[in-house]
Amino acid sequence: MTTAASRAERIAALRFDYAAQGTSAVERCNLCGADTFLVLAHRDRYGYPAQAHACVSCGLVFLNPVMDAAGYARFYMETYRPLVSAYHGRLIDARTIQEEQRAYAAERAGLLAPYLRGSGLSTLLDIGGSTGVVAHHLVREFGLRATVLDPAPLEVEQARALGLETITGLVEQFEPGTRRFDVVAMFQTVDHLLDVGGTLRRVRALMAGRGVFFVDIVDFRAAYLRHWSVEEAIKIDHPYYLTEDTMTAYLGQAGFDVLRADYAADHLHVSYVCRPAPPRGDARPPSASVRDLLRDVRLVQSGPRPS
Numbered sequence: 542m543t544t545a546a547s548r549a550e551r552i553a554a555l556r557f558d559y560a561a562q563g564t565s566a567v568e569r570c571n572l573c574g575a576d577t578f579l580v581l582a583h584r585d586r587y588g589y590p591a592q593a594h595a596c597v598s599c600g601l602v603f604l605n606p607v608m609d610a611a612g613y614a615r616f617y618m619e620t621y622r623p624l625v626s627a628y629h630g631r632l633i634d635a636r637t638i639q640e641e642q643r644a645y646a647a648e649r650a651g652l653l654a655p656y657l658r659g660s661g662l663s664t665l666l667d668i669g670g671s672t673g674v675v676a677h678h679l680v681r682e683f684g685l686r687a688t689v690l691d692p693a694p695l696e697v698e699q700a701r702a703l704g705l706e707t708i709t710g711l712v713e714q715f716e717p718g719t720r721r722f723d724v725v726a727m728f729q730t731v732d733h734l735l736d737v738g739g740t741l742r743r744v745r746a747l748m749a750g751r752g753v754f755f756v757d758i759v760d761f762r763a764a765y766l767r768h769w770s771v772e773e774a775i776k777i778d779h780p781y782y783l784t785e786d787t788m789t790a791y792l793g794q795a796g797f798d799v800l801r802a803d804y805a806a807d808h809l810h811v812s813y814v815c816r817p818a819p820p821r822g823d824a825r826p827p828s829a830s831v832r833d834l835l836r837d838v839r840l841v842q843s844g845p846r847p848s
């Protein structure tokens with residue numbers, strides 16, 4: 542059984558000194574550009590002293606300060622999987638995630654099927670594609686040619702063993718030249734990015750005029766309601782905490798129309814199937830969404846958990 546004390550001991554045994562990592566301060570909201578923030582939480586689910594801020598103009602929630610790119614590169618190399626394993630009290634690594642990934646792939650393929658089957662779309666770029674299990678499933682299901690882009694060398698090795706084209710690296714550094722892709726997917730990836738807006742614009746540029754873009758978020762609102770705790774919904778692996786309102790605005794700004802949104806069976810993720818459209822630079826969450834978010838947060842922080 543995982544008690545709070547044994548979890549804390551396992552995390553402490555990793556000797557990861559979060560406070561000693563290189564960080565940078567967020568000066569402007571990544572979604573709307575405003576610079577007035579409200580601090581929502583002072584620690585994350587692991588107990589690390591990470592602050593989550595909300596932009597008071599648009600409701601975007603993000604870590605501030607946030608580890609810099611070098612810090613995250615080291616974190617993913619050395620700490621991420623052991624930390625998640627310590628938190629859950631069982632081994633989670635490139636091998637053990639494959640079973641979970643297969644179930645995930647089947648569910649997301651069902652959502653994508655109406656847009657891919659018989660569509661004539663042929664190339665897939667899977668950004669943050671990990672061990673390639675999901676891309677491989679889509680290759681078999683829809684006859685796509687897949688390229689997996691991921692920064693973790695051990696995971697990319699497994700994707701290559703499945704016969705997929707692989708590129709080791711971050712989407713922010715990916716140089717596609719003249720290559721374009723019919724289908725671009727970011728499965729369980731967007732919350733890990735350092736620059737969501739910039740990355741979505743890059744993704745849009747990787748697509749021809751037609752095509753399908755898939756992205757899913759861990760819905761921050763679902764996460765804090767599930768745990769009835771804001772801190773339990775914050776984890777240093779995620780610089781961003783997206784909601785339906787902030788993600789929809791991001792997609793509009795980058796130049797995507799949402800064809801279908803989906804509450805995943807886990808009641809935590811929200812998926813979006815999108816197509817390229819003219820960018821709407823002025824897309825913002827509805828004004829009431831900030832007030833609603835902050836009311837929710839205060840209720841969760843101070844009110845009794847519903848039984």
Ligand SMILES: [Zn+2]
Pocket residue numbers: 570571572573574575596597598599600601
């Ligand atoms: Zn904002």
